[in-house]
Amino acid sequence: MTEALPTRNAEDWRYADLAALAPLWPLADAEVVTVAAGGDYARTIVQSDGGVTRLTLVLESKAVAAVYILNAGGTYGRVEVDVTLHDGADFTLGGVQVAGAAQTMEVITTVTHAGPNAASRQMVRSVAGAAGVVSYLGKVRVERGADGTDGVQSVRAMLLDRSGQANARPELEIYADDVKCAHGCAVGELDANGLFYLAARGLGPAEAKALMLQAFIAEAFDGAGDEENLRVLAQARLEAVL
Amino acid sequence: MLQITNLSATVADKPILKGLSLTINAGEVHAIMGPNGAGKSTLGYTLGGRPGYEVTGGSVAFDGADLLALAPHERAAAGLFLGFQYPVEIPGVSNLQFLREALNSQRRYHDLPPLSGGEFLKLAREKAGLLKMDMDMLKRPVNVGFSGGEKKRAEMVQMGILDPKLAILDETDSGLDIDALRICGEGINAIMRRPDKAVLLITHYQRLLDYVKPDFVHVLAGGRIVKSGGAELALELEEQGYEAVA
Ligand SMILES: Nc1ncnc2c1ncn2[C@@H]1O[C@H](COP(=O)(O)OP(=O)(O)OP(=O)(O)O)[C@@H](O)[C@H]1O
Numbered sequence: 001m002t003e004a005l006p007t008r009n010a011e012d013w014r015y016a017d018l019a020a021l022a023p024l025w026p027l028a029d030a031e032v033v034t035v036a037a038g039g040d041y042a043r044t045i046v047q048s049d050g051g052v053t054r055l056t057l058v059l060e061s062k063a064v065a066a067v068y069i070l071n072a073g074g075t076y077g078r079v080e081v082d083v084t085l086h087d088g089a090d091f092t093l094g095g096v097q098v099a100g101a102a103q104t105m106e107v108i109t110t111v112t113h114a115g116p117n118a119a120s121r122q123m124v125r126s127v128a129g130a131a132g133v134v135s136y137l138g139k140v141r142v143e144r145g146a147d148g149t150d151g152v153q154s155v156r157a158m159l160l161d162r163s164g165q166a167n168a169r170p171e172l173e174i175y176a177d178d179v180k181c182a183h184g185c186a187v188g189e190l191d192a193n194g195l196f197y198l199a200a201r202g203l204g205p206a207e208a209k210a211l212m213l214q215a216f217i218a219e220a221f222d223g224a225g226d227e228e229n230l231r232v233l234a235q236a237r238l239e240a241v242l
Numbered sequence: 243m244l245q246i247t248n249l250s251a252t253v254a255d256k257p258i259l260k261g262l263s264l265t266i267n268a269g270e271v272h273a274i275m276g277p278n279g280a281g282k283s284t285l286g287y288t289l290g291g292r293p294g295y296e297v298t299g300g301s302v303a304f305d306g307a308d309l310l311a312l313a314p315h316e317r318a319a320a321g322l323f324l325g326f327q328y329p330v331e332i333p334g335v336s337n338l339q340f341l342r343e344a345l346n347s348q349r350r351y352h353d354l355p356p357l358s359g360g361e362f363l364k365l366a367r368e369k370a371g372l373l374k375m376d377m378d379m380l381k382r383p384v385n386v387g388f389s390g391g392e393k394k395r396a397e398m399v400q401m402g403i404l405d406p407k408l409a410i411l412d413e414t415d416s417g418l419d420i421d422a423l424r425i426c427g428e429g430i431n432a433i434m435r436r437p438d439k440a441v442l443l444i445t446h447y448q449r450l451l452d453y454v455k456p457d458f459v460h461v462l463a464g465g466r467i468v469k470s471g472g473a474e475l476a477l478e479l480e481e482q483g484y485e486a487v488a
């Protein structure tokens with residue numbers, strides 16, 4: 001029997017575009033990647049025409065992994081990343097989402113610190129244009145014995161229009177002592193004073209917004225191997241929703 | 243160059259400018275002084291087209307065109323430069339990138355080709371040199387972490403790069419130390435003291451006017467120009483205050 005299509009009651013699907021999900025259902029299993037002890041892994045996910053991407057990473061002792069995501073195309077784009085960190089592993093996630101009219105973009109992460117002294121950093125920057133929906137649902141779970149965990153979630157969203165929607169839900173579940181977890185979460189609008197300042201120097205409204213948004217998303221791609229390419233792709237999407 | 247006729251404007255539905263008239267010709271330097279809250283910055287913002295500053299009467303002609311019909315960025319491209327009393331910080335956007343895009347937008351407006359990266363850097367270096375500002379400052383985000391005086395100096399570098407016809411400088415002198423005041427004053431002269439350009443200085447003190455000698459000094463009070471005179475008016479005001487003079 002195939003699994004039933006989720007409903008909005010399911011926490012992880014609360015903001016999903018279920019109509020767009022239906023034809024994709026049932027989803028294929030997640031791709032599973034195990035990074036061996038001391039190993040290195042980097043992955044870039046560019047979601048440009050809709051669909052669900054699921055990635056499961058297992059980081060063995062002292063493995064280092066970085067995942068960069070640009071989630072910005074199609075009617076419904078969903079990227080799920082599930083990461084388990086063992087002793088001393090290190091995980092970085094940098095994500096940018098852009099949604100314009102009738103688009104729903106979401107990043108769903110589950111980061112489990114299973115061993116001690118592992119570090120995870122998630123930085124997600126989302127931009128919603130008119131009638132666009134962007135969501136980040138991120139769970140950091142620190143298991144018993146995972147002392148010395150360092151987990152950071154930095155989540156910010158920008159609404160370009162009152163009709164856009166941004167959802168952010170960073171969650172912590174901690175069962176160990178001696179844990180350093182921080183999350184910051186903010187939804188805002190472009191600074192009107194900044195926009196006027198740029199206009200007063202000659203930048204048109206769309207140019208001024210694009211410049212400020214470029215700065216807003218930039219740090220999410222810091223350190224990506226193909227940073228420049230990601231920036232260019234993101235910029236094109238941003239200009240399209242302005 | 244600039245002809246303001248009977249200009250009235252409101253901010254948050256509150257009338258601030260109440261029938262202000264002022265004419266500035268090419269080659270002239272004008273200074274506006276006036277008590278706190280008189281509407282000096284409001285005049286600058288209204289001319290710059292800041293959202294929320296609503297014109298309720300009067301007209302403004304800039305080089306013969308209707309300034310008030312233009313969007314803020316078009317006013318800039320037409321040659322208007324507004325120096326801010328409180329320059330705005332823009333995190334993550336470097337001065338150099340911002341200014342290059344701004345200049346090239348203005349050039350596009352006039353159907354001119356954009357400056358290349360090299361050409362722009364040369365220009366930026368020259369203007370930073372004129373204002374004795376370290377190029378490294380221009381690599382930093384716009385005004386972020388700049389001291390009060392550094393912000394004002396950076397604005398003069400911006401003015402040098404954008405090369406406007408008319409500069410409205412709102413308390414550019416405030417926050418500048420003694421040396422910076424001289425450097426900015428000389429910078430304003432070097433950039434703007436030309437027969438085809440004009441300057442409107444908004445200031446509270448004579449000190450900037452020692453470097454940038456005004457041809458006319460006006461007192462703005464209660465949303466209107468209540469008195470005009472020559473350079474000597476600023477000295478009189480400084481000695482006697484607004485109540486005695488205006
Ligand atoms: N957003 C606003 N809402 C209400 N009143 C405002 C607003 N902005 C400005 N004002 C008022 O408009 C008046 C004029 O302000 P403005 O900044 O133009 O004065 P100013 O002459 O530049 O003063 P200063 O010398 O202190 O810089 C002040 O009374 C100020 O409180």
Ligand SMILES: [Mg+2]
Pocket residue numbers: 282283284327412
């Ligand atoms: Mg003022």
